[in-house]
Amino acid sequence: MRDVAAAASVSVGTVSNVLNSPDKVAPATVARVLAAIEKLGFVRNDAARQLRAGRSRCVGLVVLDVGNPFFTDIARAAEKRAGDHDLTVLLGTSDDDVSREQAYIDTFDEQRVFGLLVTPIGDDLSRLHALRRRGTPVILVDRDGTGTPFDSVAVDDIAGGRLAVSHLCEIGRRRIAYVGGPSTLRQVADRRRGAEGAVAEVPGATLEVIDTAAPSVLAGREAGAALLRRDRADRPDAVFCANDLLALGVLQAFTTGGASVRVPEEIALIGYDDIAFTDSAVVPLSSIRQPTARIGSTAIDLLIAANTAPAKHVPSNPVFQPELVARASTLGDIWDTMSHHGDPQRGIPQGRNL
Template identity: 80%
Template structure:
C-alpha cells in the first residue's frame, strides 16, 4: 500500500493539514517545517495523489492537445510553443496525433475527457464540431488550432490559408509561370481546400494561367515524391512549369523526385516549386525551397492564452475570439534560381 499524507505527517511530527500546506501553499508554513516535511516525503517516497486532487478541484493541470500529424514539423513547432506558454501557467501539455483519422481523434477526446483535462487544443479533421461542443458545454474549454472557427461558439487561432494560396501562386505568376499544378490532400481538409481556393483565385486574375489539381491521400514526403514521379512520366509538353504544394513535406518529396529522376529537368529553370509552412527543412533542402511562412510560435502561444481566458469565463457567458494571422512569402532558390 502506498505512503499517505498521514504517514508523512507522523514522520515529520506535524498535522496532515500542515503537510497539505507544504504541498499546496508552502508560503503559509515556516521554512524549518517545510524542510522537515520535505525530508519525510523524501525518506518515505511519498507521491502526491493527483487523481484525487483533480477530483476535488474538478479539473487537472493538464492540457490535451490533438494535432493532425505530429510528424509534421509545423505542428511540432506549434506544440513546442504551446508547451512553453502552458508552463508559465503551471500547466502540462499532453500531445496526441490524429493522423487524419476521425476515430483516433475521438479516442483522444474521450481519453482527455476522462482525465478531466484543464482544456483542449485541437486541430480538427472535419467540419462537424458537435463532439467538441458537447465537451465545451460540460465545462471543458476547447480551442481550435489552425482552423478559423468564426461564427461558431469556439475560440480559434488560425492563418488565412486562402490568402496564403493566393500569395504562393501570385508569386509563381509574377516570375512568368503559367502552367501550374497544385498538389495536396486529402481534399476534405479545410487547410488544403482553402489553399487551393487561394491558388485558383490567383490564376483567375492572370491571362493564360491555368491550375491543375493533383490530389494526394496524405501530406507526406512520400506522397509528394509519388506525385512528382507521376509528373515526370508525362510527355515534356504536358508537364507544368510550376508546382504549388499544400505543405513543405509534399514539396520536399516533389523536389526529391525531380532531383533523383528528373534527368535534365532543372529547378527552377524548367519547373519552379513552392511549398507551405516554411519548416526548417525547407531552407536546408538541396535546392532551398520557397514557401509560405506561418507564425507557428504565435499560434501556439495564442492558443494557450485563449484557453486560459476561456477557462476563467463560464461557457454560457463566453464571447469567443477568432484570431487569424496573415502568412508571409519566403522566396528561395526553388522559384528564384
C-alpha cells in the same frame, strides 16, 4: 500526505498548501515540507485531487500528424507555455483518421482534462460541442472558429495560398499545379481557394489541381513522379504544394533518377509551413511561413482565459498572417547571389522574407 506532515511536524493542511498555494506558507516551513517530500519520495495522487477539483492539470492536444514538424513545433510551444501555468500537455495524433480523432477526444474527456486543443479533420464538430457542454474548454488549433462557440487560433490560409501563387506568377510562371492533400482538410481547401484567387487575377495563368491521399513526403514523391511521366510540353512550369512535406517529396522526384528536371529553371516549386528542413534541401525550398510558436502559446493563453471565468467567457478567434520566404526553388540564380548574406552561425544561407 499524513506521512509528510508527520515528518515535517506540520498539519496535513499545511502540506496541501505547500503543494497547491506555497505563497500562503512561510518559506522556512515550505523548505521543511519539501525536504520531507524528497526524503519520503512522496508523489501526490492526482486522481484523488481530480475528484476534489473536478478537473486535472493536463491539457489534451490532438494534431493531424505529429510526424509533421509544423505540428511538432506547435506542440513544443504549447508545452512551454503550459508549464508556466503548472499544466502538462498530453499529445495525440489523429493521422487524418476520424475514428482515431474521436477516440482521443473521448479519452481526454474521460480523464477530465483541463481543456482540449485540437486540429479537427473535417467539419463535423459534434463531439467537440458535447465536450464543451460538459464544461471542458475546447480550443481549435490551425482552424478558424469564427462563427462557432469555440475559441480558436489560426493562420489565414486563403491569404497564404494567394501569396504562394502570386509569387509564382510574379516570376513569370503561368502553368501552375497545386499538389494538395485530401480536399476534406480545411487547410488544403483554403490554400487552394487562395491559389485560385491569385490565378484569376493574372491573364493566361492556369491552375491544375492534383489531389493526394495524404499530405506526406511519399505522396509528394508520387505526384512528382506522375508529372515527370508527362511529355515536357504538358508539364506545369510551377508547382505549389499544400505543405512542405509534399513539396520535399515532389523535389525528390524532380532531382533524382534519370528523368529529373531542373528546379526552378524548368519547374519552380514552393511549399507551405516553412519547416526546419526547407532551407537545407538539395534545392533550398521556398515556402509560406506560419508562426508556429505563436500558435502554440496563444492556444494555451486562450485555454487559461476560458477556464478563468467560464460563465462570462466570450470566444476569441485570432488569425495570424502568413509570410512568404523565397529561396532557390523559385528564385534560382537570384537567390544564389543573395546567399552570401546568410547567417554565418547556421552555416547556411537564409531565405528572403517578402
